[in-house]
Amino acid sequence: MLELNILAVQNADVLRALATPAGRRTIPSVSALAALIGRDHSNLSKTLKGMEGAGLLHAEPIANGLTPDGLLQLEAINRAETAEGGEGLPDGLLALRHDQILPDPDNARQDWTSDEAKDELDALRADIVKNGLLQNLVVRPMAEDDLQDATITVVTPAGELTLPRYRLVAGERRWRAIGEAINDGDWEAEEPILTRLLDRDAKETRFAAIAENLLRRKLNPIEKAKGFEQLAELGFENKLIAERLGYTPEHVQQHRRFLKLDEADQQRMTLPRDDPKHLSVRDARQKLTAKDNAPKPIDLTPAEWLAAVETIFAAYEMTEYGNLWNEIVVAPDASASPEGARLQALDVLDFSGIKQFGSRLGRFVVKRGYGAPLGVDWCNPPLPAGLHASESRIAALREAQAKVFGAEAPKWDDEAPVLGTPWLADPGELTAEGSALVEAARVASEQRAKEDQDRAAANAARDAVWAEARQRHLRLLAAAQERPEAGQPDEVVSIASDLDRPLPWQALPSGIIAAANGKTVKDRLNHYAAPSEQELAINQMIVVAANAAGGVLTPTPAQADAPSEEEFVEAITAVAADRRPDLTEEQAAELAAQILASFLDDNGVEFGEDGFDWTHEGAVILTDEHLAAAGDTPTGDDGTDDAGADQDEAA
Structure with missing residues (x-):
């Protein structure tokens, strides 16, 4: 048997305070430990040195906790206090080694080997290693028919030690996750696990009270479900609850599932059946089936979650004509950041390459992914409820930043929002490629402006020539109206040349009148049919008259080859x-x-x-x-x- 160390017994409160990583994280210093257990700071510092020298504590015990001997001493103290009627750990807690706890073979969940189960277990393992065990396991003493596994012998530096074993009531996923961490070397096998012990007599007393309430009252489905859930929390399986209360295991399980409904739907199930808002058992089952088949929320890290929140906020509030699908300027390496890469892989965000045109030329941008889920419940934790509502969006962003950063949340100037995601908050200067694109666009814009200016000047000059030609033409027409003979031929030739339609003109068989330079003087009247004889005759008359006025011969149209x-x-x-x-x-x-x-x-x-x-x-x-x-x-x-x-x- 392990002999109790008097120093350990005198300082059991110190051992308990430093026994778990979760407990140590709440104690930043020796002063905090002294305040927690009601000790004098200077005396406690000496005590810690003495316990370290006795092999009960590691060096830097506030960070590193108890040695294996210290853990064994604490376990022995707990057992001794329990045997002697002592108080033990607060709230009936026990500090047990992982191998002191055995899973319940009757646990309804038996799937621990599927890919999905392994992924869930691995995620939970990582969380426990990082944050400690945030929710205690629940155990019970070994049953009378289960005594073959009632004890375990462990080897310690002080010799062999026989420890009692307990049967797991609740928390098998957490227990298995700790086992995986031990296998990976991330959790010491001797590291104590805080557990809550259910006393068999207390369990039976509580069972009788709940059972009486379930059987004697006419309960609605939710009240019955809560009663079944209380019995399950005591460690009773669905099968045992059903046998002792006269139900089927399926009936018990079905009612416990009703507690997975939304609070509003649970409230509807408590209403009288004749109430229009009453939710029937059948409809509740259908809702649960739909909920089971719905995609599971995606777990996001704090950085990923905040990036998703702030991108949505920026699209609404920090772009012109705010819209959920607007592009937001980001730093060049945004898509390579851990949170950016993950959100793009999930199609929540869509990062573009450098913009080749538009108001964001030379910049990198991000926008909502085309496959992004709708609503706020697609991720875990859910997005802030007011993020998509204009009147509550500012408050939603403040809440999100406080949730991630706490007291270190960004400070806003004059209530102007400041983002906390680095690649959103500071896009930085243009890259060399971006600067080159902007410069090329500036040069091209200036070139286009010059071309437009030159074109406008050329058009103005041409219009002036045509206006002058028109005036000369009008003078010629006025002169022709005053005398029957035509004007001077060189005047007619000059006007035609000024109009870029030099004489002689020619009437083509296609119905077009063409100038000597090939340009069209008059197009066909109907592009979808052959020219009529009348149109061809009028064209020929126009051509002969114009050419005669200019003193030039009218060319004879080329004849088609004679048939052979x-x-x-x-x-x-x-x-x-x-x-x-x-x-x-x-x-x-x-x-x-x-x-x-x-x-x-x-x-x-x-x-x-x-x-x-x-x-x-x-x-x-x-x-x-x-x-x-x-x-x-x-x-x-x-x-x-x-x-x-x-x-x-x-x-």
């Missing part, structure tokens, strides 16, 4: 050979000559006369008509006229 009788006969020959594969080349040529001669004779015309089609298409039509009349047109397998199909294709 030889080429027309060759086309008929080719079609005939195609339609009549049985013909030789000589026979096809003879047939072509006969077809043309017959056509000319029947119509009383000469080859090339106007009104007839002497093109290749005309040869196809003429040949097919002749063969069809003679009954020589071959047909396809389906009885259709192959020649007709070819004719359509030719057309």
Whole structure:
């Protein structure tokens, strides 16, 4: 058995105060420890030195706590006080080693190996290592049928020590997370774990009281759920609660799940059934199912959470025409920061490269990601409730900064918001690339301004020339109205040249009047149809009159090439050979000559006369008509006229 150290017994309050990392974090100095346990500061400093020399405390005990011997002494003191009716730790707490605690095999949760369970456990392990165990485990003494595991023997520097073991009632995830930390070397196996001990007699007394309340009163579903939850907190499983109260385990579990509803929905379940706002059990189940299927909130670090809050705030309040989707200028390395990279990976924020144009030219910006979740509950912790409301947005930002920084929150000048995320608060100077873009834009802007100025000057000069030409034209027209003869030809030529439409003009078959330099004097009246004979005649009259007034000859439009009788006969020959594969080349040529001669004779015309089609298409039509009349047109397998199909294709 371990012999109690008199120094440890005399200073049990010191051992208890320094036993856990969470406890030590609340004690910044020896003075604070003295105030906590009611000791004199100078005497306590000497006591700590003595306990350190006795091997009970590590060096710098305020930071490093108890040695393994110190922990064993504290455990022995606790057991001795419990056995002798002492008070023990406050609120019935025990300081137990991890291996003194055994999980309950009847725990409803059995999934500890799935990827999701492992991820949750790893996150909890990291939190406990960083912040300590913030919520105590709950244990009970070993049951009478469970005594084979009632003790454990551990090896200490002072020898072997037999310690009692306890069965876990609540907190198996935390217990397993501490076990993972021990395996990783982040938590000492001897490090005490504060636990709350449930006394069996007290448990049974409490069970009887709650059970009587559950069975004798007509309770609404929420009241019943809270009763079941109280029994579960005492360490009773759903199955045992159901057996002892006459329910099914499913009934107990279902009612306990109702406590996961929002407070408003729980309140609705307490209303009378005839109340329009009453929430039925069936509807409550559906809400819980939808809640279970909803995406789980994303855990954010304080820096990530604040960056998300301040980006939304800046988009609304620190940009022109505030809008949730507005871009905010940030520092060049914003996307590489830990919080920026994580939020971009989650599609909460979207960082752009350097802006190539616009009012933020040369800058780096961030805006809301296109896949960003809506509302404020998509993350853990939730975003401030008033962040999206203009009247409460300032207060929401202050609240968020106080939550993250505490007393170190940014100080606002004249109530003007100051952001706490570094890459939002100070975008910094332009990078070399950004400065080059801005300079290039300035040069391009000046160049465009000069080009616009030159263009305006050229247009003004051209307008002046045209205005002068117009005045000369008006004088010429006035002179022409006073005498029947035309003005001087050189005057007409000069006006046409001033208008950049030099004589002679020419009327084209397309309906356009063109000047000598190829520029259009008059466009077609109708762009979607061939010019009419009337339009062509008017155009020709305009051209002749203008050219005559200028004393120049009117050019004769180029005539289309005259049709070739030889080429027309060759086309008929080719079609005939195609339609009549049985013909030789000589026979096809003879047939072509006969077809043309017959056509000319029947119509009383000469080859090339106007009104007839002497093109290749005309040869196809003429040949097919002749063969069809003679009954020589071959047909396809389906009885259709192959020649007709070819004719359509030719057309």
